[in-house]
Amino acid sequence: MGTKLEEATEIDAGGHPVVLGPNALRVLDRHLLAWAPSSVFVLGDENTLRHCLPELLGTVANLRSAETIAIAAGESSKSLPVCQRIWEHLAAHAADRGALIVALGGGVVTDVAGFIAATYKRGVRCVLVPTSLLGMVDAAIGGKTGIDLGGVKNTVGAFHDPLGVYVHVPFLKSLGKRELLNGVAEMIKHGLVQDASHYEAIRQASLHDLDALEPLIASSAAIKSAVVKDDPRESGARKLLNFGHTIGHGLEAFSWEGQQRNLQHGEAVAIGMVCEAWLSWRAGLLDRESNDLIAAHLRSLYKPFRLHGSEHHRVIELMRNDKKNHGGEFRFTLLTGIGSARVDVPVTAAQVHEALEHYRLLVKE
Numbered sequence: 001m002g003t004k005l006e007e008a009t010e011i012d013a014g015g016h017p018v019v020l021g022p023n024a025l026r027v028l029d030r031h032l033l034a035w036a037p038s039s040v041f042v043l044g045d046e047n048t049l050r051h052c053l054p055e056l057l058g059t060v061a062n063l064r065s066a067e068t069i070a071i072a073a074g075e076s077s078k079s080l081p082v083c084q085r086i087w088e089h090l091a092a093h094a095a096d097r098g099a100l101i102v103a104l105g106g107g108v109v110t111d112v113a114g115f116i117a118a119t120y121k122r123g124v125r126c127v128l129v130p131t132s133l134l135g136m137v138d139a140a141i142g143g144k145t146g147i148d149l150g151g152v153k154n155t156v157g158a159f160h161d162p163l164g165v166y167v168h169v170p171f172l173k174s175l176g177k178r179e180l181l182n183g184v185a186e187m188i189k190h191g192l193v194q195d196a197s198h199y200e201a202i203r204q205a206s207l208h209d210l211d212a213l214e215p216l217i218a219s220s221a222a223i224k225s226a227v228v229k230d231d232p233r234e235s236g237a238r239k240l241l242n243f244g245h246t247i248g249h250g251l252e253a254f255s256w257e258g259q260q261r262n263l264q265h266g267e268a269v270a271i272g273m274v275c276e277a278w279l280s281w282r283a284g285l286l287d288r289e290s291n292d293l294i295a296a297h298l299r300s301l302y303k304p305f306r307l308h309g310s311e312h313h314r315v316i317e318l319m320r321n322d323k324k325n326h327g328g329e330f331r332f333t334l335l336t337g338i339g340s341a342r343v344d345v346p347v348t349a350a351q352v353h354e355a356l357e358h359y360r361l362l363v364k365e
């Protein structure tokens with residue numbers, strides 16, 4: 001066909017490939033022909049259907065006769081009523097076990113589409129086309145799907161690998177700056193726990209330049225893929241990816257309770273990484289210079305979150321609800337250097353309190 005399809009890279013994430021590069025969508029077009037689904041449904045939210053669907057259909061001719069299913073943008077779509085509506089839509093269109101679901105969106109859309117694919121008719125095939133940075137480097141990779149229940153995230157779900165994840169970086173052109181930084185936090189984490197040169201490249205890069213971002217997205221997707229390939233059912237090695245998330249989750253939940261600004265996931269993880277790098281230093285695992293560099297870098301990218309000393313106990317209480325903690329003790333993934341980490345380090349509530357106090361004083365300056 002004349003197009004250089006080799007201009008796409010395939011990364012092995014264990015249960016599925018991640019296809020990246022200028023021709024990722026053309027590769028998807030070719031794969032669709034080979035899979036020969038009985039029917040195809042493209043699931044997106046109002047933003048991704050407006051900003052990304054025209055380009056998807058412009059390149060992937062084999063999707064032009066697909067049915068489109070729209071859900072509302074935002075976390076509230078990861079719900080049972082939304083799933084019921086999609087299951088009913090599929091049934092009304094006589095979708096059988098040969099059907100294919102194509103997710104076009106951020107982590108919300110890929111989580112919902114994956115869950116629908118895992119459950120409809122006891123499982124149909126799906127393909128994920130992430131359109132947010134967080135989706136490209138994290139949410140779409142690894143086969144975890146799920147929806148929320150009673151305000152608790154990802155309570156109901158399944159592992160269901162897609163046939164493939166197709167990453168087309170130009171989709172990020174329409175993504176807002178705050179959303180972009182949300183994904184950058186996970187990329188920084190990938191570098192910090194696994195690859196010092198990746199971290200340094202992110203620190204030096206102009207993050208709003210998509211050409212500069214593209215190779216960094218490929219490196220981050222490769223790090224996430226390697227980790228999930230090692231630990232497909234989340235029994236051990238994936239804990240490496242928890243760095244910044246133990247305190248981050250507590251802060252995220254806390255910010256949604258109070259009067260002040262709500263933190264996005266990546267913003268909370270960025271603060272979590274400042275606190276947890278400091279805990280790593282206090283535990284004698286990380287040198288002071290690296291801790292200071294990480295804190296200064298994260299503070300240059302993310303706005304400060306004002307905490308009162310009296311609020312630390314509530315953040316710690318919310319951390320206790322986190323599924324990652326066992327009994328009364330916290331188990332952290334801490335840094336042993338820039339580019340390496342240790343999982344399951346025991347940390348007391350008093351030490352978490354100190355780390356939050358450290359952050360509070362840092363942003364008060």
Ligand SMILES: NC(=O)c1ccc[n+]([C@@H]2O[C@H](COP(=O)([O-])OP(=O)(O)OC[C@H]3O[C@@H](n4cnc5c(N)ncnc54)[C@H](O)[C@@H]3O)[C@@H](O)[C@H]2O)c1
Pocket residue numbers: 045046047048051052073074075078105106107108109111131132133134135138139140141142143144145146153154171172173174175176179182
């Ligand atoms: N399954 C997993 O392994 C995994 C991992 C991490 C996160 N997640 C889940 O991912 C979700 C968060 O993902 P997210 O940050 O991508 O959120 P999201 O899907 O809500 O997307 C963020 C916002 O950006 C918009 N958007 C997406 N792509 C766009 C584009 N190209 N142009 C314009 N607007 C665009 C969306 O409409 C939405 O308003 C959470 O529900 C989280 O639980 C899942």
